[in-house]
Amino acid sequence: MTKLSRRVLEMEESVTLAASARAMALKAEGRDILSLTLGEPDFVTPENIQDAALSSIKNGKASFYTAASGLPELKDAISTYMENFYGYAVPRNQVVVATGAKFILYAAFATLIDPGDEVIIPTPCWVSYVDQVKMLDGVPVTFQTTEENDFKATVAQLEAARTDKTKLILLNSPSNPTGMIYSRDELEAIGNWALEHDILILADDIYGRLVYNGNEFTAISSLSEALRKQTIVVNGVSKTYAMTGWRVGFAVAEPEIIAGIAKIVSQTTSNLTAVSQYAAIEALTGDQSSIEIMRQAFEERLNTIYPLLAEVPGFEVIKPQGAFYLFPNVKKAMAMKGFTDVTDFTNAILEEAQVALVTGAGFGAPNNIRLSYASDMETLKEAVRRIKAFMEK
Numbered sequence: 264m265t266k267l268s269r270r271v272l273e274m275e276e277s278v279t280l281a282a283s284a285r286a287m288a289l290k291a292e293g294r295d296i297l298s299l300t301l302g303e304p305d306f307v308t309p310e311n312i313q314d315a316a317l318s319s320i321k322n323g324k325a326s327f328y329t330a331a332s333g334l335p336e337l338k339d340a341i342s343t344y345m346e347n348f349y350g351y352a353v354p355r356n357q358v359v360v361a362t363g364a365k366f367i368l369y370a371a372f373a374t375l376i377d378p379g380d381e382v383i384i385p386t387p388c389w390v391s392y393v394d395q396v397k398m399l400d401g402v403p404v405t406f407q408t409t410e411e412n413d414f415k416a417t418v419a420q421l422e423a424a425r426t427d428k429t430k431l432i433l434l435n436s437p438s439n440p441t442g443m444i445y446s447r448d449e450l451e452a453i454g455n456w457a458l459e460h461d462i463l464i465l466a467d468d469i470y471g472r473l474v475y476n477g478n479e480f481t482a483i484s485s486l487s488e489a490l491r492k493q494t495i496v497v498n499g500v501s502k503t504y505a506m507t508g509w510r511v512g513f514a515v516a517e518p519e520i521i522a523g524i525a526k527i528v529s530q531t532t533s534n535l536t537a538v539s540q541y542a543a544i545e546a547l548t549g550d551q552s553s554i555e556i557m558r559q560a561f562e563e564r565l566n567t568i569y570p571l572l573a574e575v576p577g578f579e580v581i582k583p584q585g586a587f588y589l590f591p592n593v594k595k596a597m598a599m600k601g602f603t604d605v606t607d608f609t610n611a612i613l614e615e616a617q618v619a620l621v622t623g624a625g626f627g628a629p630n631n632i633r634l635s636y637a638s639d640m641e642t643l644k645e646a647v648r649r650i651k652a653f654m655e656k
């Protein structure tokens with residue numbers, strides 16, 4: 264008899280983390296691999312944030328447990344952030360902090376889903392949503408968005424996916440992996456539909472500050488009082504502040520939902536590491552100038568790499584509006600090289616071009632491949648040059 268639970272046996276490892284680990288292992292063997300796998304800023308955490316963390320260690324504040332749901336000062340900092348970027352402040356009982364937006368998502372699903380409850384997740388979508396819902400015996404209901412609609416779900420598609428078991432929908436804008444942003448009108452239509460059917464909205468806004476070339480992010484929770492109440496905002500500092508390693512995520516929602524998430528945090532991880540909380544306070548309330556410098560660097564990389572990638576034979580790519588991924592359709596490229604499976608194609612690029620990318624399969628996109636441009640310009644240019652040479656061979 265197997266010792267492992269059905270839960271674990273049926274689960275997939277995160278394909279993004281697996282692809283990155285594989286690239287690192289090959290590099291450690293001495294292979295000249297360029298890795299464009301992980302969605303992780305290549306910048307070091309800004310110095311003011313480092314200093315705040317160091318002083319919390321030195322003055323002894325970081326030595327102790329904090330409230331499981333997070334430091335009151337951090338909740339206040341998040342409220343200020345919400346006021347600045349969402350247009351509304353929140354009391355402390357509407358904020359919870361935990362170990363990365365990834366765990367916040369898991370705890371939010373655990374708070375809201377009973378076995379058999381359905382969560383509508385438009386695809387392509389980030390790799391962890393579907394497995395997290397499954398881990399909790401929820402039912403992920405996915406459907407393909409179209410490239411013609413910039414990979415965005417329509418109300419008609421959502422309505423077709425709705426049943427009397429639908430509990431919530433997942434919205435991720437700007438999207439990982441597509442980089443697309445829902446417009447205010449689109450969000451209003453989706454919001455009205457959700458309100459009409461009393462379906463909760465889980466809004467993963469983690470890339471909301473990483474938008475380029477004049478594109479703007481609109482938060483669905485900021486559209487009306489009713490939508491604010493209907494939405495669980497998930498956000499964090501990983502991407503905007505170059506703080507992936509610190510593992511800071513937060514949720515903003517109605518007090519009852521926040522109390523549920525906090526209960527799960529209190530019985531699983533306890534508080535998010537205290538030093539990370541002090542760092543996050545400085546990130547959210549301190550000098551913001553490095554944020555714009557990093558955003559501009561991503562924008563410049565996108566504007567340089569996008570046209571180069573579009574020239575690769577068989578690669579068809581829509582220009583993303585935010586986040587830091589390119590998500591070309593490689594159906595023609597696969598046919599040119601005799602592949603039918605995008606994971607095999609991704610592996611061939613790794614073996615022959617020595618460039619590590621992430622297969623679209625994990626995002627529910629069998630014809631796409633993901634390239635993260637959160638890497639320095641030279642690496643990006645060389646990686647695209649290698650991919651092009653591979654396709655031309």
Ligand code: PMP
Pocket residue numbers: 302362363364365366389435438439467469499500501507510511512
């Ligand atoms: N949501 C999306 C869409 C992401 O791409 C990521 C990537 N890490 C996360 C949530 C989780 O972020 P973190 O756990 O680093 O806060």
Ligand code: GLU
Pocket residue numbers: 277279280300301302303365389390391439
């Ligand atoms: N979210 C990033 C990515 O998609 C980091 C890895 C992960 O958490 O999936 O690459």
